[in-house]
Amino acid sequence: MEISVSQFGELGTKVVLVGKLDISGAEKIDVPLATVAGSRGNIVVDMAGVDFIASIGIRHLVMAAKTVARKSGMLVLLDPNPTVTEVLFTSGLQDLLPIVRSEDEARAMLARKTAT
Numbered sequence: 039m040e041i042s043v044s045q046f047g048e049l050g051t052k053v054v055l056v057g058k059l060d061i062s063g064a065e066k067i068d069v070p071l072a073t074v075a076g077s078r079g080n081i082v083v084d085m086a087g088v089d090f091i092a093s094i095g096i097r098h099l100v101m102a103a104k105t106v107a108r109k110s111g112m113l114v115l116l117d118p119n120p121t122v123t124e125v126l127f128t129s130g131l132q133d134l135l136p137i138v139r140s141e142d143e144a145r146a147m148l149a150r151k152t153a154t
Contacts, residue, residue: 039063040087041070046141049148050080050111056087059095068098075102079111080151082144085118091125103134112136112151114144 039057046052051074057063074081081102103113115137118126126135138144 039066041067043070043074046080046082046148047145049145050082051078052082052084052116054084054087058090059088059098060090060092061094064092064094064098067095071098071102072105075105075113079106079109080148081106081111081113082116082138082141082148083113084116085122086116088118088122091118091122096126096129096131099135100131107134112148114138114147116141116144 039055039059039062042054044052044054053071053074055067059067083099083102099113099115106113113135115126115135117139118137123137126132126137136147138147
């Protein structure tokens, strides 16, 4: 699992994940993702490069989303593949971990959140 962090315009931070979000992958993103969630507002997590997600990976995303929400921010998942999307929908986390399919859709969702 690889993780990189960059700015997402003025709306927040973009986190790009590539690899398997299994036990090993979750361990690699634990501290960096928690740090971003604790220090920033909105987060867009680019999931296009994630080809597997385990419950521990979902747990880290949920924890980050809850941390961001406590600061009135929002965490959105950008373009997870169909398999990962199915796992997330089956988990019933669509409200906490909303999925968008493009950066424009992410910008629109975050802009609406910021306006409210």
